[in-house]
Amino acid sequence: MGRPPCCDKQGVKKGPWTPEEDIVLVSYIQQHGPGNWRAVPANTGLLRCSKSCRLRWTNYLRPGIKRGNFTHHEEKMIIHLQALLGNRWAAIASYLPQRTDNDIKNHWNTHLKKKLNNHHHHSPPATDLSADSARDALFTTRGQWERRLQTDIQMAKQALSDALSPETSKPPPPPLPAATESKKSHHQIPAYASSAGNIARWLKEWNKNPPSNNPCRSSSSAVVDSGDGSGGIMNGAGLAESMDTLMSFDYFESSNSDGSPETSVLQGESEMDEVEELLPMKLLEEWLHGDTKDYYFTDFTVDEKFKYDNLL
């Protein structure tokens, strides 16, 4: 069954949106709210595809979107998250609610990827210097793998802090289109850590139900579905202690002295040699990923896990 076009191709205007079109779209959404995009062109008279209307709204017209230059912190976040999640721009954007996935994707393709590439050319020899493999090369050492996990924990820590301290946290993210929110909240739990709330929930669950089993070295067997969707994971003994250490590790402040985003990612590798010290972090990562293992262990984790396993 071929997928029918989302709209009639004939008579559909393409190209840049005019201010008049923007006004029409915004006023319609103000009245009816976002969602039901298929009805938007029909009800507004816009000669635009419904998909184009949604894109225009979510990427440009939606209130709360921050435009302009990316801050160092935002770039750091993007670099770390890209290393962690791969090109899951929507997932990455969920950590930067003021930025759209399209914005982040463009910034990555035009700025960050280049920066990483340049850095790579000035780094010790790597096997593959292509842009797409830069991420692979990031974690070919234990130290860098460790660093990535630490970053992940740091982000989770911050997300938890934000989620549990609404009065001190940053302003809430702008309202998502109603259709998006309702769909996600009702039947589509994102496989990735799409929100601070998710991470907070996982961490709470972890604190509530600390592991007691010994770690299995096999990462696949270490993941145990609790069955309740809460992301219950079997972790290693001593993980609770490691958690405290990890949670007190302030990655951004400790790893970056000049503020350049790429530096923090691509700095020289850690001197830590004890494999055992890595295991709790690895298990913790698995726990953080929880029931999302199918998602995470696709193009990124399987690949990196393979490298990681080879290091052991």
Next chain:
DNA sequence: AAGCGAGACAACCGCGCACAT
């Protein structure tokens, strides 16, 4: 001033997923 190329960003396209029928 004109031509050209690179960079930045907005928008499009095709696909997959999930829900409805």
Next chain:
DNA sequence: AATGTGCGCGGTTGTCTCGCT
């Protein structure tokens, strides 16, 4: 169970701007 539909996502392309020659 099969099919239809809407939406979101990621990759790619198109267009505009700016700097250099």
